[in-house]
Amino acid sequence: MQIFIIMIFIAGAFVVQMGLGFLQIKHFSKAYAELRSIGKVAIGKKPGKIRAGTIVLFVVSDSGEILKAKKMQGVTVMAKVKSLHGFENKNIQTLQEKDMAHCNKLIKLAILDAVNTYKIIMSGGVIPEKNSLFKRMMLQAGRVATVKK
DSSP, X not given: OHHHHHHHHHHHHHHHHHHHHHHXXXXXXXXXXXXXXXXXXXXXXXOOSSSOEEEEEEEEOTTSBEEEEEEEEXXXXXXXXXXXXXXXXXXXXXXXXXXXXXXXXXXXXXXXXXXXXXXXXXXXXXXXXXXXXXXXXXXXXXXXXXXXX
């Protein structure tokens, strides 16, 4: 009986987590659509495994000028999209360390990812896909099996 109660509690927690995740994605999608209506959006991300994950969104004009900047940073599904001040009227291609002095390390890394992504896309390139956790594990297992032969 106790195991059944524990299983129901775990299932309930999972359902609540899914619901809150859905609400977070809905909030992000709404913010993205709002920014997309203004112009091109450059997105940079720094996923957090243990620390806070960070996403930066820059609305960019055709000349590369940042019109609006937003961020989403947090460890939980309660993280919301908020304004990121200090980047308006700066060119995304010429952002420097001093422009990011007021930002924490994770936001700086996400900004650098957004700049890199913007440069790749504007030069006609394609963003390389990162391997999933499962694919990385399979590749590592393949390497281990090859070494043992």
